[in-house]
Amino acid sequence: MKKLQTFLTVCCSCLICNNLYSQRIETVNIPAGTFYMGSTDATAGTDESPIHPVTLTYSFRMGVTEVTNAQFEEFMPSHKKYRGKNGLSCNDNDAVVYVSYQDAVDFCTWLSKKEGKNYRLPTEAEWEYACRAGSYTPYNTGDALPEEMCKNQVIARDYQPVSLKVAQSAPNAFGLYDMHGNVEEWCYDWYGAYSSEAQTNPVGPDEGEYKITRGGSHHTPVQYLRSATRMAMIPEDKHSLTGFRVVESDFNPISCRIDKEKAFFLPPIPYVIPPSNKKIPFYKHNHQPSLTWCDNGDLLAVWFSANEENSREMAVLSSRLKKGTRQWSEAELFLKIPGRNLTGTSLFNNGKGELLHLNGVEAAGDWQNLMMILRRSHDNGLSWSKPQIIASEHTKRHQVISGTSRSKEGYLIQACDAGPGSHDGSAIHISKDEGKTWTDPWDGKALPDFNKDKQGSTIAGIHAGVVALKDGTLMALGRGNSIVNQEGKKRMPMSLSHDLGKTWTYSPSPFPPIDGGQRLVLMRLNEGAILLVSFTDHPQRTPKKEKGLTFTAADGTTYTGYGMYAAVSYDEGKTWPVKKLLTDGTTRFLNGGAWTGHFIMDATHAEPRGYLAGTQTPDNTIHIVSSNLYYQFNLKWLEKK
Missing domain, CATH: 2.120.10.10 (Neuraminidase)
Structure with missing residues (x-):
């Protein structure tokens, strides 16, 4: 893991800039484990508590960065019309934005068929576990984000042109970039309140009105980039703050839903x-x-x-x-x-x-x-x-x-x-x-x-x-x-x-x-x-x-x-x-x-x-x-x- 992290840190900028590389989804292994999910942070909404233990019994692979314009547009060429809207996400290696929840799901389905692997959106628990990478501080970098990771936190009523280029600052301990900021990321789960009970492989409510987004975005106050911050979004909505990254895993969240025709x-x-x-x-x-x-x-x-x-x-x-x-x-x-x-x-x-x-x-x-x-x-x-x-x-x-x-x-x-x-x-x-x-x-x-x-x-x-x-x-x-x-x-x-x-x-x-x-x-x-x-x-x-x-x-x-x-x-x-x-x-x-x-x-x-x-x-x-x-x-x- 350390060798992989070092390679990504040293070489990523030149690889990401290479258009051939940007067409491929690079993933890194996230090991199985247990962590405490949620927060009692004073700036948090009540939906971040109670803190509760979560166990993921399986390992999975997660996209090293958010999906980029070049990667997404191989699937949906018509998306190029959104390039540069409001002065954002202009280039191949910028994080893709203006994607609905279903757009992200459809991309995962397409990529799965293309590569013969099982791609999907991360569950909310997978996302926070991967973001924290063993940390329990507000950010995986500690109590605050380094200045270099706050470059896009321009607070303006009218959005200012900022770069959404992926992997422009150091990765976390798992080798993942942009888990704090750049763009929000769609998660698999419906939005719902937490329970204090210990959970194993949670997948969120069976139904809901909103889907989860995580990680915070550009033009967002830094406190909303914390590891535990959760947001809700209407699945059909698409705007310049939200993109996504993928997970490759044999764990199927649908299998965790209650089949009421069977014993449970x-x-x-x-x-x-x-x-x-x-x-x-x-x-x-x-x-x-x-x-x-x-x-x-x-x-x-x-x-x-x-x-x-x-x-x-x-x-x-x-x-x-x-x-x-x-x-x-x-x-x-x-x-x-x-x-x-x-x-x-x-x-x-x-x-x-x-x-x-x-x-x-x-x-x-x-x-x-x-x-x-x-x-x-x-x-x-x-x-x-x-x-x-x-x-x-x-x-x-x-x-x-x-x-x-x-x-x-x-x-x-x-x-x-x-x-x-x-x-x-x-x-x-x-x-x-x-x-x-x-x-x-x-x-x-x-x-x-x-x-x-x-x-x-x-x-x-x-x-x-x-x-x-x-x-x-x-x-x-x-x-x-x-x-x-x-x-x-x-x-x-x-x-x-x-x-x-x-x-x-x-x-x-x-x-x-x-x-x-x-x-x-x-x-x-x-x-x-x-x-x-x-x-x-x-x-x-x-x-x-x-x-x-x-x-x-x-x-x-x-x-x-x-x-x-x-x-x-x-x-x-x-x-x-x-x-x-x-x-x-x-x-x-x-x-x-x-x-x-x-x-x-x-x-x-x-x-x-x-x-x-x-x-x-x-x-x-x-x-x-x-x-x-x-x-x-x-x-x-x-x-x-």
Whole structure:
């Protein structure tokens, strides 16, 4: 590498000036490695943070310089009409400008066919890794750029003629020229916010409005030439500031896109992102989420934020995952009624172009005596109607649980905690008119008896999930009110109702009970199966000898796993042949938020507890949030051995 760098430094000026040389794309090897991407520089935009570790598991070759006029015009002779426009990029060995993103992509395709190699634009991670060349200072030259590298930083409202000749100053440690300035360079990726999570071979969002450019250009303040500076550009735009360089690599970024027809599980990421706007009420305890899909392809998550769960400062916040991206937006205010506790929230896409938001509202600062309100959105959750009171009395049985669903008849079903205690069970409210009016089937008299084969008016277990079976029966699973099975083990209670919630019968389910800081998800999948997401046990309250469940590994062997798992039933809850621990086996140190805190995920450990909420998008992707983390996978991954 040192010999190559020396040769390039000494001989490049004469080679570049040779027209025969300028027709060829010269590349240099960039080794595989790990670096920290991004910046917290005071002059940076917020999109340069957080700094996060990135590993590139492959080496690649990168163009020593930007593509020149002579090189590009061999592909597109008509481009010569841009030579000298605004007094810039006049000569063969000047960096080409006035190229759109597609122009650059088409050049790479042409060059690949011409040379029998795999050329493309660099990913944003490849570009920054190659630019830094092992450095972590603002520039790969240190804290500042040498004066010779600032020759084109003429700040003028009307551009002045400056040379865009490539390789006129020393290369970086990898042998690359003009990584700071000269012209901006198109990258492969769509523009998107960074995640704090470690990434391997990242390729940016699946979709977007803007493409990434890197490196800064002539007529640009020097601080915008830093290694971490990122810019967005409309793909169809072309101007005198932007050109490109190529990468030669067998790594295909398209192969990293999610193929939703195949099994996939994505690494969990936070969705509770503290707001930079200090006017938004963001407190230390963020908990009890709900989640839904929007008709425009976005996901919308909401949760309450408070210092204490029974306090009056509580606010409901939201975060959005825009279609095609993998980074949630910062928290925004979703609902706040000053001085009132707002425990209990549910979001629901009714499949008719409308989102519903149901919430409890306390008269004071607790979660016992709540009324219920409903709001509607017809613009994917960007704006909401005024609150409609749907259960006016401040009383028990009104603490909304995430997981609104439909009965066989098409009625809306909303589960609510029946009381503030951990064994008070759950109620349901039913609407036969798309949420305009609601009724509680309970007659107000019968008290529940949650023992096996008994009958009551309330679902066994708080925080219940409710799903309608194909014959019209309602099935519910909940936390607490455990029932002992024939083997003498406590099990999560299963409640069944054949009369739309007027009466329920109870039996032990096959699943271990859950406890404080834990809430399950029970939902009907688009494919027809029923999905349960729950926990193997409680990390603090279950004796060690009873901890964990038995799972089957890909090689057919069994192992004991701990934490969050999914179970699938194909016969309306009679059997659950699929049980899978919600981990891909990669070791990660994660923050579950709220009551969960930090934990280690690995091959036998998943998130130990959390309040779960879930939804499934029309493309059959399953989305689960816990108290702080977002999970994305599909049924095929659950079924995969």
